[in-house]
Amino acid sequence: xxxxxxxxxxxxxxxxxxxxxxxxxxxxxxxxxxxxxxxxxxxxxxxxxxxxxxxxxxxxxxxxxxxxxxxxxxxxxxxxxxxxxxxxxxxxxxxxxxxxxxxxxxxxxxxxxxxxxxxxxxxxxxxxxxxxxxxxxxxxxxxxxxxxxxxxxxxxxxxxxxxxxxxxxxxxxxxxxxxxxxxxxxxxxxxxxxxxxxxxxxxxxxxxxxxxxxxxxxxxxxxxxxxxxxxxxxxxxxxxxxxxxxxxxxxxxxxxxxxxxxxxxxxxxxxxxxxxxxxxxxxxxxxxxxxxxxxxxxxxxxxxxxxxxxxxxxxxxxxxx
Amino acid sequence: xxxxxxxxxxxxxxxxxxxxxxxxxxxxxxxxxxxxxxxxxxxxxxxxxxxxxxxxxxxxxxxxxxxxxxxxxxxxxxxxxxxxxxxxxxxxxxxxxxxxxxxxxxxxxxxxxxxxxxxxxxxxxxxxxxxxxxxxxxxxxxxxxxxxxxxxxxxxxxxxxxxxxxxxxxxxxxxxxxxxxxxxxxxxxxxxxxxxxxxxxxxxxxxxxxxxxxxxxxxxxxxxxxxxxxxxxxxxxxxxxxxxxxxxxxxxxxxxxxxxxxxxxxxxxxxxxxxxxxxxxxxxxxxxxxxxxxxxxxxxxxxxxxxxxxxxxxxxxxxxx
Numbered sequence: 243x244x245x246x247x248x249x250x251x252x253x254x255x256x257x258x259x260x261x262x263x264x265x266x267x268x269x270x271x272x273x274x275x276x277x278x279x280x281x282x283x284x285x286x287x288x289x290x291x292x293x294x295x296x297x298x299x300x301x302x303x304x305x306x307x308x309x310x311x312x313x314x315x316x317x318x319x320x321x322x323x324x325x326x327x328x329x330x331x332x333x334x335x336x337x338x339x340x341x342x343x344x345x346x347x348x349x350x351x352x353x354x355x356x357x358x359x360x361x362x363x364x365x366x367x368x369x370x371x372x373x374x375x376x377x378x379x380x381x382x383x384x385x386x387x388x389x390x391x392x393x394x395x396x397x398x399x400x401x402x403x404x405x406x407x408x409x410x411x412x413x414x415x416x417x418x419x420x421x422x423x424x425x426x427x428x429x430x431x432x433x434x435x436x437x438x439x440x441x442x443x444x445x446x447x448x449x450x451x452x453x454x455x456x457x458x459x460x461x462x463x464x465x466x467x468x469x470x471x472x473x474x475x476x477x478x479x480x481x482x483x484x485x486x487x488x489x490x491x492x493x494x495x496x497x498x499x500x501x502x503x504x505x506x507x508x509x510x511x512x513x514x515x516x517x518x519x520x521x522x523x524x525x526x527x528x529x530x531x532x533x534x535x536x537x538x539x540x541x542x543x544x545x546x547x548x549x550x551x552x553x554x555x556x557x558x559x560x561x562x563x
Numbered sequence: 564x565x566x567x568x569x570x571x572x573x574x575x576x577x578x579x580x581x582x583x584x585x586x587x588x589x590x591x592x593x594x595x596x597x598x599x600x601x602x603x604x605x606x607x608x609x610x611x612x613x614x615x616x617x618x619x620x621x622x623x624x625x626x627x628x629x630x631x632x633x634x635x636x637x638x639x640x641x642x643x644x645x646x647x648x649x650x651x652x653x654x655x656x657x658x659x660x661x662x663x664x665x666x667x668x669x670x671x672x673x674x675x676x677x678x679x680x681x682x683x684x685x686x687x688x689x690x691x692x693x694x695x696x697x698x699x700x701x702x703x704x705x706x707x708x709x710x711x712x713x714x715x716x717x718x719x720x721x722x723x724x725x726x727x728x729x730x731x732x733x734x735x736x737x738x739x740x741x742x743x744x745x746x747x748x749x750x751x752x753x754x755x756x757x758x759x760x761x762x763x764x765x766x767x768x769x770x771x772x773x774x775x776x777x778x779x780x781x782x783x784x785x786x787x788x789x790x791x792x793x794x795x796x797x798x799x800x801x802x803x804x805x806x807x808x809x810x811x812x813x814x815x816x817x818x819x820x821x822x823x824x825x826x827x828x829x830x831x832x833x834x835x836x837x838x839x840x841x842x843x844x845x846x847x848x849x850x851x852x853x854x855x856x857x858x859x860x861x862x863x864x865x866x867x868x869x870x871x872x873x874x875x876x877x878x879x880x881x882x883x884x
Binding site for chain 2: 245246248249250252253256257258259261262263265269270272273274275277278279280281282283285286287317318320321322323324325326327328329332333336339340343349350351352353354355356357358359362363365367369371373
């Protein structure tokens with residue numbers, strides 16, 4: 243095992259409290275509150291050249307996406323940030339944090355600052371706390387026969403990141419999608435009441451669907467031809483099988499994946515106006531895995547199911563809650 | 564203003580929710596839970612040569628000390644850690660985390676791992692959540708006439724750190740005190756019901772007492788000659804005025820400072836057996852400041868009130884909750 247896989251296996255053994263949900267969920271559930279912590283690091287989760295305000299926005303948004311996946315309303319956040327000598331970077335970063343907190347009604351209630359040497363990469367953490375509704379879907383409740391629905395579109399952020407890797411000054415809708423993800427809080431709250439399982443899609447649909455299949459001990463069948471692509475995405479990368487595989491494995495989508503009972507039609511639920519929700523597959527019985535179809539044809543899974551950005555040698559379980 | 568002072572001033576303005584307690588407390592209070600997050604960084608809060616298990620212990624203990632200061636019982640923790648290529652370091656670190664979590668009944672309920680380049684300093688964060696009793700003392704409730712009591716002894720950790728700076732292989736009780744602080748959870752729970760104000764002493768008594776004075780808008784008078792020193796400390800550094808000033812400004816004590824009504828005698832409270840609790844001063848009316856006495860003589864404050872380890876140019880307010 244790699245060092246990181248060992249660490250995660252060890253954490254799993256330590257975290258044997260029911261509130262931990264086996265470290266297999268997007269968030270912990272304690273005394274009726276949903277609690278999550280995500281850390282982002284320079285050079286790993288964001289680019290040194292990214293505008294600092296977008297980094298601040300993203301740190302808040304990725305944590306809110308975890309709350310969205312549990313149907314929770316934002317209640318408070320604790321910020322942990324390293325501070326360098328570049329005061330204007332820190333100031334713009336906080337503008338992004340404040341903008342996202344204001345936009346989603348997330349009060350900043352605590353935090354911690356650490357001054358690191360200038361050469362050290364920035365490490366920025368946020369603990370987000372949310373108040374859930376009466377039902378808090380985990381990843382492990384999907385049942386054979388459930389329909390799989392996706393909230394949002396896929397591939398935009400990955401396409402934006404690709405544009406930036408080719409041209410650091412690239413801009414446009416795809417780059418914005420990469421830098422400023424929008425958490426699906428409203429849709430999450432509506433779907434949580436009905437979903438047998440729900441999670442956010444942050445590391446690539448196929449990788450995250452595999453995690454849901456593993457946690458639920460079933461098969462997640464995904465219809466590649468049904469995946470929702472934005473017009474900006476198809477204009478940039480097309481919509482052939484290659485483009486769809488790119489979208490299904492790219493990561494940084496911050497979409498929601500929900501397993502709903504087959505009889506539940508989310509299109510008649512009071513989702514926020516403008517919500518993109520798409521029927522992309524179904525759960526079936528069998529050894530846990532993800533299976534991919536293009537129309538009626540089963541197709542081979544790509545070698546890499548997603549963007550394991552938690553570590554160079556991350557295991558599929560690297561995404562602790 | 565320095566960059567860090569600017570960042571903290573800005574955070575104060577953003578954090579205007581009552582749960583934030585103005586970012587002037589050891590922890591936030593949300594829906595009846597006490598929540599705190601402390602991050603420790605290699606080269607800032609611990610030495611690269613410190614045994615990894617002691618670093619894990621310390622990360623947990625410093626957060627538990629914040630819960631202790633609010634009289635809260637440990638309920639859960641989320642761990643955020645950077646992972647390098649040295650698997651044995653990470654493994655021993657987790658042993659220390661697990662040991663402290665087991666020792667104080669703190670379930671690990673979530674976390675996040677980030678793989679950083681090997682040259683980057685380790686940054687380790689913990690969010691600790693506690694269930695408080697009926698009363699949660701803040702830093703701002705001390706009143707003129709209150710007695711100031713200290714739980715624990717002062718200076719041991721600073722003396723241990725000094726030994727290590729002179730001899731990296733130094734060992735003994737003082738070094739252990741620096742590496743493995745013991746949170747005063749039991750005493751904190753008992754005192755919380757009676758204290759008008761309480762906080763943990765982590766950055767040096769005089770600096771932390773100045774923060775309590777500031778938050779409570781009063782004067783904290785401290786009797787240097789009454790400060791509790793351990794036998795290990797006095798054997799190493801003596802107990803003259805210089806030694807006492809060293810102990811009062813050293814930091815890393817993880818003691819508790821409580822403002823109790825004058826009529827409250829904590830010596831008759833059901834404190835855990837073995838608790839060292841000492842009457843070290845009193846609150847009086849006046850512009851917020853800390854005043855120091857040796858016997859009946861007022862003495863000048865030292866230039867540095869404490870160990871502002873949060874940053875090279877940290878303000879006295881650097882210690883956000």
